Amino acid sequence: MRRNAIILVIIVIAQFCCTSLWFASNAVIDAIANAFFLQDSAIGYLTSAVQFGFIIGTLVFAILTIADRFSPSKVFFICAAIGSFFNLLMVMESHSLQSLLLLRALTGFFLAGIYPVGMKIAADYFNKGLGLSLGFLVGALVVGTAFPHLLSDIVPSSQWRLVVYITSIVAIFGGLLMLAFVPNGPHRIASKGFDFKAFSKVFRNVPFRAAAFGYFGHMWELYTFWAFVPAILATYNNLNANAEFNIPLWSFIIIAVGGLACVIAGLVSKKIGVKTTAFKMLLLSGLCCMLSPLMFGLANPIVFIVFLIFWGFVVIADSPLFSTLIAQNANPHLKGTALTIVNCIGFSITIISILLLTTMSKFFDNTNIYSILAIGPLFGLWALRKKDNKLI
Incomplete structure (x- = not known):
């Protein structure tokens, strides 16, 4: 038991370190835009x-x-090293938008060997109490994602490249931790070869499909909210003369609070059930989406920031719970592949959501556009409520 606790701590630290690559450009986007005329x-x-x-x-x-x-663990390390390399190339001179897009896409490609693989490693070690274990793991992802915003607040904007250097170094360290101290887990069942039907096989399972659909609704909202947190704060600063939010610092806090949310949701799920906890958190985040236009009219900045912190809490709290439901209802021989497939589809949905809001921000009042994010939670709630899904 003690060894497993140590293993979990190492996995959590490694996940935190490596997922800092995710928003490395978002945290210093203004400086990058100025440097490369974007x-x-x-x-x-x-x-x-x-x-x-x-x-x-x-x-x-x-x-x-x-x-x-x-x-x-070896896959995790290799992807962390290569992802760090492509992240580091952002510091080169004379980038265009196209070259930056390529580097960020390559970094994202190798994050596919970090986030879902990290969950697979946790599932290989923790059969019972997987919800809480993944709560810690996704919490690490959240704080790692927010970490570049904290660095951006500390580092002068003129030295934005230092943020990129640090995130790359931290990610390599995380990969080395996983390689050196986390061997194959006791519950790992290795696949013997290619299975080109794996993509269709996993969705034949009705409970698995219900969990996956709930996750897809959750993903419509999550990364778009995270990506636009600085823009939300900037919009409120412009609307309210009394608001002088430190955008990098508050962006870090609003996103990072989700790390605590994942752990708390994991603990709550042990008492009331994984599905019930996920449903309640998804419902609350959907309500935040619908209430968001009204919040911009608040005269009191404190109430507004409390609302965003609450939103940052509930928007991610259900994520480890959906991953738990997916892992528990997947074929044991395809557990890692199932998690990866669901991540693939879920993140495809985030692109549509992010680009939709990016386009809407050009034509509509920015105080109203975030209510469109409620579509995702509504779909996820519908999937979870279906009586034939047999999820517990």
């Missing part, structure tokens, strides 16, 4: 490039069943 819409495109690369990566990993055929 337009304001660059944040949406650069974020979508990471998501697109991640989608292609998860598709390749799923088709080749890499996470089930090879040692997950």
Whole structure:
């Protein structure tokens, strides 16, 4: 038991370190835009490039069943090292938007060997209490994703390249931790070869399909909210003369609070059930989407920031719970592949959502556009409520 606790701590630290690559460009987007003469819409495109690369990566990993055929820790390390390299190339001079998009897409491709593979490693070690274990793991992902925003607040904007250097170094360290201290788990069942039907096989299972659909609804909202947190804060700053939010610092806090949310949701799920907890959190985040237009009219900045912190809490709290439901209802021989496939589709959905809001922000009042995110939670709630899904 003590050894497993140590293993979990190492996995969590490694996941935190490596997922800092995700928003490395978002945290310093203004400085990058100034350095390379990019337009304001660059944040949406650069974020979508990471998501697109991640989608292609998860598709390749799923088709080749890499996470089930090879040692997950070795896959994790190799992807962390290569992803760090492409992240680091952003510091080069004379980039265009196209070259930056390519680098972010390549970084996203190798994140496919980090996030879902990290969950696969946790599932190989923790059969019972998987919800809480994945709560810690996804919590690490959240804080790792927010970490570049904290760096951006500390580092002067003129030295934005330092943020890129640090995230790359931290990610390599995380990969080395996983390689050195986390061997194959006791519950790992290795796949013996290619399974080109794996993509269709996993969705024949009705409970698995219900969990996956709930996750897809959750993903419509999650990464778009995270990507637009700085824009939400900037919009409120412009509307309210009393608001002087430190955008990098508050962006970090609003996103990072989700790390605590994942752990708390994991603990709650042990008492009231994984499905019930996921349903309640998805419902609350959907309500935040619908209430968002009203919040911009608040005169009190404190109430507004509390609302965003609450939104940042509930928007991610259900993520480890959906991953738990997916892992528990997947074929044991295809567990890693199933997680990877669901991630692939889920992140495909985030691109549509991010680009939709990026386009809407050009033509509509920015205070009203975030209510469109409620579509995802509504779909997810419908999937979870279906009586024939047999999820517990």
